Amino acid sequence: QDRRWRFISFDPQKQEDLLPREEKKRYRIVALPDELRLWYMPDFDDSNWSSGKAPIGKGSWKHRMIGSATVKYNSQWGDGEFLLMRTTFQVNSLDYQAYRISVLARQGFHVYLNGHKIHTYIWWKDEPHYRAIPLEAQHIKHLKKGENVLAVYANAEYDRRTQAAFATIDLAIEGISKEGLDYVNSQAYIDRQMHKVCTPREAKIIRGASNGGYHYLGSAKMLGQIGEAFAKAMLEMEKQ
Numbered sequence: 001q002d003r004r005w006r007f008i009s010f011d012p013q014k015q016e017d018l019l020p021r022e023e024k025k026r027y028r029i030v031a032l033p034d035e036l037r038l039w040y041m042p043d044f045d046d047s048n049w050s051s052g053k054a055p056i057g058k059g060s061w062k063h064r065m066i067g068s069a070t071v072k073y074n075s076q077w078g079d080g081e082f083l084l085m086r087t088t089f090q091v092n093s094l095d096y097q098a099y100r101i102s103v104l105a106r107q108g109f110h111v112y113l114n115g116h117k118i119h120t121y122i123w124w125k126d127e128p129h130y131r132a133i134p135l136e137a138q139h140i141k142h143l144k145k146g147e148n149v150l151a152v153y154a155n156a157e158y159d160r161r162t163q164a165a166f167a168t169i170d171l172a173i174e175g176i177s178k179e180g181l182d183y184v185n186s187q188a189y190i191d192r193q194m195h196k197v198c199t200p201r202e203a204k205i206i207r208g209a210s211n212g213g214y215h216y217l218g219s220a221k222m223l224g225q226i227g228e229a230f231a232k233a234m235l236e237m238e239k240q
Contacts (some may be wrong), residue, residue, distance in 0.1 A: 003172075005054055005087045006046040009080030011037070021158035026109025027122050028155075030082065039084050040112040040151040046086050052079065056085060058156065059166025060105055061128055063198065071104070071128045071168045071197050077156065083169060086151045091143060096175035099140050101133040102196070104170040110153040110170065116142045124157070128168065128191045132184070135173070143173070 010033060012018050040042055052075030059070045060158055077083055106128070107235035111119040118119060118139040125131070153238060156167035176184055194203040 002053070003049055003087050005056065005075070005085045006049040006051055006224075007056055007075070007078075007083055007085035008036070008046075008049045009078030009083045011080045011082070018023040021163050022160050024157070025124060026081075026155050027124070027156055036084060039086070040110075040117075040153075041115045044086070049084075049086075050075070052076075054085075055104055055168050055170035057166070057168035057172045059164055061166050061168050063202070065128060073168055077167050077174040080156075080167070082152070082153070083167070084153055085087065085169065088147050088149050089097075089173075091148055091175075093143050094175075094202060095180055096145065097137040097178040098175050098176045098230075099143065100176065101135065102172050102174050102193075103133060104128065104129050104130050104168060105110075105154060106166070106168055107155045107157055109155075109169065112149075112153075113139070113142045113173070114144065114149055117123060118142065128197045130196060142205060176213075 012030045013033060017028070019026060021030070032039070039046070054072065054075065055073040056075045056077055056137075057071065057073030058077035062124050063070070088141075103109070103111075103121075105121070105125065107124050108122045109120070110186065112119060116139075118135060132151060150171070152171050154167070154169045156165045158165050163181060191200070191203060
């Protein structure tokens, strides 16, 4: 949480890379200014970029079900729609049971470790919380003892009513010991992460407020009807 990032924002350079502000899914790969072409490489010179702590953001990202829960950020994103951010971190040991990315992001993103792309997310997230993304062996192999460089490509979104831009991005790589795996999969850990973006009371409301995520989380009303329809169809097929 004390790590400092270097970052710079920019707008698309070509007409074909522009999107109407009403478009919700905004992740896309756009042409970069020439001076940013190799921005993710470890030896890239980012000394002229802005510097600050994450989360980096702008505008207001409010929770869909709790209007007062708004993500707070430590550094200003800038005027551009897209953001490039870089940081270095030290690794003293590689003796961990598992590794994962912990990310807070509204829109899609690329993640690079020591110049290698290790993850891409192309969609968006309505609810603000830190997500855990497990890393596989082909990604972990790029992590090394000593200094490592983490780089992220992200983009903002626009309020459909006011056209105001808003965005938030924060990211870290976590090494998890065998003993720690039980904790990070526990409700206590989930609560701790939720409390970074909303109050304990709001976190409780979120868990019981709605089944709006039925197509991901499962709704008894929906799945019950689906199951009944499948059972009736199977009975009819057996008769034939």
